[in-house]
Amino acid sequence: MISSFYALIAVGLSLVFGVMHIVNFAHGEFYMIGAYTVWVLFALLHWPFFIAVGAAIVIVGLLGLVSERLIFRHAHGNVLSGFIMSVGLVFILQVAVVEIWGVGKMKPVPAAFPQVLDMGGVSTSWQRFIVLPATIILLWALWYFLAKFRVGRGLRASAQDPEAAALYGISPKKSAAVAMLLGSAMAGAAGAFMAPIMSVHPYMGHSVVWTAFVVVIVGGAGNIKGTILAALIFGFLTTIITTLLDSTIANLVNTLVMLVILAIRPQGVAGHA
Amino acid sequence: MVVAPFTISGYKVDFLTMLMVNVILAVSFRVITTTGGWSLAHVPMMGAGAYATALISGKLGIPFWFSMPLAGLAAGLTGLAISYPLVRTKDFSFFVASFAAGEAIRLCWIRFKIPFGGHRGLGVPIPELISGVPALDFAEAIPYYFLTLVVTIICLSLMYRLDNSRIGDSMKAVQSQEALAKSVGINADGYKMLAFFIGSFFAGIAGVLLAHRLWAIEPHQFGFTTTLYLLVWVVFGGSHTFAGPIIGVVVLTILGEVLRPLADWVPMVYGIIIILTLIFLPGGLESLPSRLGSSAGKTWKIRISFGD
Numbered sequence: 175m176i177s178s179f180y181a182l183i184a185v186g187l188s189l190v191f192g193v194m195h196i197v198n199f200a201h202g203e204f205y206m207i208g209a210y211t212v213w214v215l216f217a218l219l220h221w222p223f224f225i226a227v228g229a230a231i232v233i234v235g236l237l238g239l240v241s242e243r244l245i246f247r248h249a250h251g252n253v254l255s256g257f258i259m260s261v262g263l264v265f266i267l268q269v270a271v272v273e274i275w276g277v278g279k280m281k282p283v284p285a286a287f288p289q290v291l292d293m294g295g296v297s298t299s300w301q302r303f304i305v306l307p308a309t310i311i312l313l314w315a316l317w318y319f320l321a322k323f324r325v326g327r328g329l330r331a332s333a334q335d336p337e338a339a340a341l342y343g344i345s346p347k348k349s350a351a352v353a354m355l356l357g358s359a360m361a362g363a364a365g366a367f368m369a370p371i372m373s374v375h376p377y378m379g380h381s382v383v384w385t386a387f388v389v390v391i392v393g394g395a396g397n398i399k400g401t402i403l404a405a406l407i408f409g410f411l412t413t414i415i416t417t418l419l420d421s422t423i424a425n426l427v428n429t430l431v432m433l434v435i436l437a438i439r440p441q442g443v444a445g446h447a
Numbered sequence: 448m449v450v451a452p453f454t455i456s457g458y459k460v461d462f463l464t465m466l467m468v469n470v471i472l473a474v475s476f477r478v479i480t481t482t483g484g485w486s487l488a489h490v491p492m493m494g495a496g497a498y499a500t501a502l503i504s505g506k507l508g509i510p511f512w513f514s515m516p517l518a519g520l521a522a523g524l525t526g527l528a529i530s531y532p533l534v535r536t537k538d539f540s541f542f543v544a545s546f547a548a549g550e551a552i553r554l555c556w557i558r559f560k561i562p563f564g565g566h567r568g569l570g571v572p573i574p575e576l577i578s579g580v581p582a583l584d585f586a587e588a589i590p591y592y593f594l595t596l597v598v599t600i601i602c603l604s605l606m607y608r609l610d611n612s613r614i615g616d617s618m619k620a621v622q623s624q625e626a627l628a629k630s631v632g633i634n635a636d637g638y639k640m641l642a643f644f645i646g647s648f649f650a651g652i653a654g655v656l657l658a659h660r661l662w663a664i665e666p667h668q669f670g671f672t673t674t675l676y677l678l679v680w681v682v683f684g685g686s687h688t689f690a691g692p693i694i695g696v697v698v699l700t701i702l703g704e705v706l707r708p709l710a711d712w713v714p715m716v717y718g719i720i721i722i723l724t725l726i727f728l729p730g731g732l733e734s735l736p737s738r739l740g741s742s743a744g745k746t747w748k749i750r751i752s753f754g755d
Contacts, residue, residue, distance in 0.1 A: 191539055248725070259722050266719065391540055433547065
């Protein structure tokens with residue numbers, strides 16, 4: 175259930191890669207900043223939880239938009255440049271967070287919904303449960319936007335064939351900016367919802383972005399549906415193996431599954447969008 | 448380079464030793480990038496060399512002189528093994544797959560406490576030139592500095608000859624014109640895998656030198672942060688010429704040393720430098736002379752050929 179938040183992160187990553195051809199390694203840092211926003215607004219300033227989450231989505235989305243303008247636009251679709259630029263952005267964001275809030279101290283975020291939910295013998299906290307409907311609502315909203323709105327359809331057109339889309343009057347730059355805004359906002363939302371569950375620290379993005387990359391590869395880069403499917407499969411796999419053995423083995427198995435899939439089916443299970 | 452260690456403090460001698468280790472690492476990375484593969488598993492290859500020498504010379508008691516090439520070979524074979532799925536991937540998949548392959552190796556070191564020692568890592572014995580002769584004490588900074596210097600010169604000259612050989616030319620052909628290279632009978636995947644083997648071999652040698660100076664290794668040293676630094680060095684210096692990565696390592700390491708009082712800020716400075724380099728000087732420092740000189744119109748680009 176918790177692992178459904180990987181879908182949120184991976185979908186954003188997949189969207190950004192599909193439209194801009196940027197392997198955004200800083201995506202994990204966007205997630206981290208979403209979590210910090212909730213820590214500051216909800217835990218320190220005692221704003222209502224959902225307003226803090228909304229603020230995190232807006233702030234991280236804007237951060238993504240700004241980084242597209244200042245940095246990623248200059249990669250001109252070169253995968254290597256884009257990736258290394260995002261590495262530079264990782265360094266910048268991590269140091270900024272460490273210098274502002276420090277690294278050592280714990281950042282406890284109290285549960286917004288501490289009540290226990292009992293589902294026929296299986297009990298979980300509301301805080302954990304709420305991740306699932308939130309993920310579903312956000313993914314549905316994204317799908318609705320991509321399917322029904324002119325800008326959203328333009329985004330998908332740019333991902334499939336930027337030149338043909340440009341001929342129909344869809345600006346690739348605008349599409350890139352929208353993709354970055356939405357993709358980052360998704361990462362911010364994931365960080366915001368996970369802040370009361372995970373421990374909030376400056377390096378929390380690293381492990382998450384790795385799993386998200388694995389998910390995107392298996393689902394097919396740029397393919398939203400495939401990414402969601404892969405996120406569910408890996409979430410399930412990780413939970414099972416972590417329960418039976420331990421989390422290191424789970425990571426190892428995930429990686430090996432990905433390498434095997436790459437060796438036999440390089441375009442991903444569902445293929446490219 | 449020969450007189451320097453006698454005139455400076457022990458700390459600075461060790462600093463130069465580590466700088467040379469990083470030079471071998473960066474130049475060996477360039478062997479792989481000449482075929483277009485910007486592997487994110489290169490630092491774990493260095494770790495493979497370090498772990499191999501820790502096991503071979505530490506657990507089996509084989510002398511340093513034999514354990515060094517053997518450990519290099521072990522790293523090279525590890526590189527060859529991961530290159531098999533990697534050459535089948537391109538751009539996004541290649542980055543992620545190479546990253547994941549490196550992490551998988553690192554997770555093995557953490558998870559399998561026998562023989563790798565888990566999070567605590569392994570101890571590495573002090574190398575002996577001829578066993579029983581204490582005069583050449585490689586526990587001291589200065590003898591070890593000269594050992595590293597000799598090994599570095601050998602490694603660099605071998606890689607330099609490789610770069611200018613027919614094999615090196617074929618590797619560059621695979622990067623710049625893969626389809627054309629294939630059509631004249633160059634086995635593109637074979638050369639990519641060969642590059643992985645050779646690059647990983649020398650990275651393994653760098654790992655051996657690192658391990659025998661630090662006397663202990665642990666998985667964290669070969670983590671992703673080190674990989675990111677390696678990328679920054681090579682991109683900043685440039686990877687078109689043999690000298691590019693060396694310039695990148697030396698300039699940025701010295702810059703990092705100058706900024707020691709502000710150590711917390713160094714990653715941010717690196718991040719800003721690398722983004723500005725990619726925007727304004729995409730060929731790295733090595734392209735600066737030609738940009739300023741007569742061939743100003745020449746465009747330099749970092750290319751990745753696992754793709755088009």
